[in-house]
Amino acid sequence: MLSRAATSLTLLGRHLERADHLARILGVHVSLSLDRTDEPGPEFWARFMELAGWAGSTPSGRAEAVEVLITGTLGPSVRSSVAAARIAAQAVRPSLPTELYEQVNALHWRIQGPTWQPDLFPFLNDVQQSVRLVDGLLEDTMQHDEARDFVRLGKFVERTANVTTLVTRKSAELTEAPEDTLEWSAVLKSCFAYESYQARHSGGVTAERIIDFLLFEPALPRSARFSAQIALDSVSRIDGPGRRSKPRRLLSLLHAMFNGAATQMVAEHPREFETECRGVLRQLELAMRETYFHPSKVPANVIGDEGRAMPQQQ
Amino acid sequence: MQMFRNHGITFAVYPDAQGTEKVFPFDIIPRVISAQTWRRLEAGLKQRMAALNLFLDDVYGRKLILRQRVVPPEIVLSSQQYLREIEGLPVPRGIHCHIAGIDLVRDGKGDFFVLEDNLRTPSGVSYVLANRHVMKRVLPDLFAGYPVRPVEGYVHELLRHLRWLAPEGVDDPTIVLLTPGINNAAYYEHLYLAKQMGIELVEGTDLVVDLDHVFMRTTRGLKPVHVIYRRLDDEWLDPIFGRQESLVGVAGLVNAYRAGNVAIANALGNGVADDKAVYALVPKIIRYYLDEDPILPNVQTYLCALDDDRRYVLEHIHELVIKAVDGSGGYGMLIGPESTTEEREDFRQRITARPRSFIAQPVVALSVQPIFDGGRMRRTHQDLRPFVLTGPEVYVTAGGLTRVALKDGSLIVNSSQGGGSRDTWVLAEYGEDSQDA
Numbered sequence: 001m002l003s004r005a006a007t008s009l010t011l012l013g014r015h016l017e018r019a020d021h022l023a024r025i026l027g028v029h030v031s032l033s034l035d036r037t038d039e040p041g042p043e044f045w046a047r048f049m050e051l052a053g054w055a056g057s058t059p060s061g062r063a064e065a066v067e068v069l070i071t072g073t074l075g076p077s078v079r080s081s082v083a084a085a086r087i088a089a090q091a092v093r094p095s096l097p098t099e100l101y102e103q104v105n106a107l108h109w110r111i112q113g114p115t116w117q118p119d120l121f122p123f124l125n126d127v128q129q130s131v132r133l134v135d136g137l138l139e140d141t142m143q144h145d146e147a148r149d150f151v152r153l154g155k156f157v158e159r160t161a162n163v164t165t166l167v168t169r170k171s172a173e174l175t176e177a178p179e180d181t182l183e184w185s186a187v188l189k190s191c192f193a194y195e196s197y198q199a200r201h202s203g204g205v206t207a208e209r210i211i212d213f214l215l216f217e218p219a220l221p222r223s224a225r226f227s228a229q230i231a232l233d234s235v236s237r238i239d240g241p242g243r244r245s246k247p248r249r250l251l252s253l254l255h256a257m258f259n260g261a262a263t264q265m266v267a268e269h270p271r272e273f274e275t276e277c278r279g280v281l282r283q284l285e286l287a288m289r290e291t292y293f294h295p296s297k298v299p300a301n302v303i304g305d306e307g308r309a310m311p312q313q314q
Numbered sequence: 315m316q317m318f319r320n321h322g323i324t325f326a327v328y329p330d331a332q333g334t335e336k337v338f339p340f341d342i343i344p345r346v347i348s349a350q351t352w353r354r355l356e357a358g359l360k361q362r363m364a365a366l367n368l369f370l371d372d373v374y375g376r377k378l379i380l381r382q383r384v385v386p387p388e389i390v391l392s393s394q395q396y397l398r399e400i401e402g403l404p405v406p407r408g409i410h411c412h413i414a415g416i417d418l419v420r421d422g423k424g425d426f427f428v429l430e431d432n433l434r435t436p437s438g439v440s441y442v443l444a445n446r447h448v449m450k451r452v453l454p455d456l457f458a459g460y461p462v463r464p465v466e467g468y469v470h471e472l473l474r475h476l477r478w479l480a481p482e483g484v485d486d487p488t489i490v491l492l493t494p495g496i497n498n499a500a501y502y503e504h505l506y507l508a509k510q511m512g513i514e515l516v517e518g519t520d521l522v523v524d525l526d527h528v529f530m531r532t533t534r535g536l537k538p539v540h541v542i543y544r545r546l547d548d549e550w551l552d553p554i555f556g557r558q559e560s561l562v563g564v565a566g567l568v569n570a571y572r573a574g575n576v577a578i579a580n581a582l583g584n585g586v587a588d589d590k591a592v593y594a595l596v597p598k599i600i601r602y603y604l605d606e607d608p609i610l611p612n613v614q615t616y617l618c619a620l621d622d623d624r625r626y627v628l629e630h631i632h633e634l635v636i637k638a639v640d641g642s643g644g645y646g647m648l649i650g651p652e653s654t655t656e657e658r659e660d661f662r663q664r665i666t667a668r669p670r671s672f673i674a675q676p677v678v679a680l681s682v683q684p685i686f687d688g689g690r691m692r693r694t695h696q697d698l699r700p701f702v703l704t705g706p707e708v709y710v711t712a713g714g715l716t717r718v719a720l721k722d723g724s725l726i727v728n729s730s731q732g733g734g735s736r737d738t739w740v741l742a743e744y745g746e747d748s749q750d751a
Contacts, residue, residue: 001532001533001534002514002516002520002530002533003520003530003531003532003533004516004519004520004531006533090496091496093496093505094505094509094515150533238533291533292533294531295531295532295533295534295535295536296522296536
């Protein structure tokens, strides 16, 4: 597959996942702010903005935070993520089923207007449902080949990063105190995991269990471990048997971190764990670029060793 | 029209701010060409392409036709499209123009003339295929009554011709279609052809040249490329060779071509043969190389570079069509009878200042055919662009793209100026008694 196509397919997966994640955490946090008896101050929204990738942003209140996260152009927002996904989809139209492209295109145009202002929740719901629809089209109408694997690679690496950030930041901020229970529930809801958590743990919401569930649960599609596993599976298929590329080695490492890490260690040192994960993810980005997106090594059988002999440069 | 939009069969119009993706207007009344008429057209097109290929080989080689002054060397060598850099460069299989689109018009008496040759990157063939696809869906019963020749084979033939160009020793060549990108007017066509042929649609940034070999960047590393069907003009192809600012080209591509490691279709430098001034010389070119009379005549053309012709043009500017030799898409022309005094004066000055840049032709009383427009029928002008592939054999599409002028009374059929198209039916041999439309 062309490197440009692989790049765009990965970006398509990544940006749609980001749009979905932003819509989800925005909805959950707006709902959380409405559940509180006192209107949360700027600090609450500043922390939320940092979580959403807008470090240093200090919105005056809910309305401004909502506006920035939906329409902002200088950082990750719902609109900018969908627009980026659409540009990526345009660049790889030959590799995508027509219906899939049309969905991304239609979503892009639908969220251009100020429709979110009167009805925020239906708007956010529409974004999430549309991403689900694209996911379905990807699974059901697209060949299960390299192109699909690159979309999944982008999507699940993004999800691993998002879940890890969400859980570790909240672990650092929140305590086990009853007043933080609502916030812990919001963390679960941000990952579509509230109901499955309740079904698993009848003993109520505790920090350690939530960390364990969201980071290390192998059967939860929104957990970091599950996401790293899917990304690793995708890279393994892309590489095929016999090729153990750098991205594959790094994803194996990342997956192992969610496989073997002790919940208590994360609960006690969430920032350290986050830093460690981010380091691996950054290396993975570079390795993907070198291996798939900007390859530069000429195959020896084309030019041969003789052709490679170049005059020495000073 | 909805069917076209859903399929994304679109055409970009550059000066139109809203319109990078417009549906190419389609008229449901097909143009019908009898087998007898087509036989003559096909023979004429093959003859013309044979002569033009020999001409290109000669002007970039021994230059016999120029040295013998059969055609004026000053007209040919002063063409902006003449590439001195590739003189003497052998082209794969000795063919310069593999894919051509020849524009034909019909006058009121029913005679066909060649209006223009397109030997660089002719576009429109995907609309031929799309029009037929839509017609078969919309009016299937209509086909039952006529022995219409199919147009489907073009894509297979194109692929076969491209494979044939592979460098020596490459049995299973990698072929790519090089597009300027999604903002190009004909991107839909590039996408369509690449998909249909099952080859990669690449942009300049997908290719890299190392030690005169061309590679594409793939997820499995660099993969050698052997044949490039390029839809980029010469000047944009390689920033080292042509325009330095070209971001859509591939640095070093022309050197890889020169080294014989990659074939490029069409070859470089073809523009000299479809220069509108050289067009006027094509009947002489056919006679010189083939020793035959042209089967398809040209529209009478005055070369402003020649003193006698220029004098005539300046005196009769109000009855002629003036065209810039390097213009295309219906831009940069003056239709004498429809022009204002100021416009004529402007062209008069431009012709006097740069005579080589202009040609003039009488207004051809183009044939007309009804068009179905908003529930009523009206007459409209049309032309025809058949596509000719030159390779292991010469292949001519059965019919071609019939473009129609949609504005009332307009003579301009170019898609970039709001023209539309219709399906073209060439009847098989046993349908000879029918009338041409």
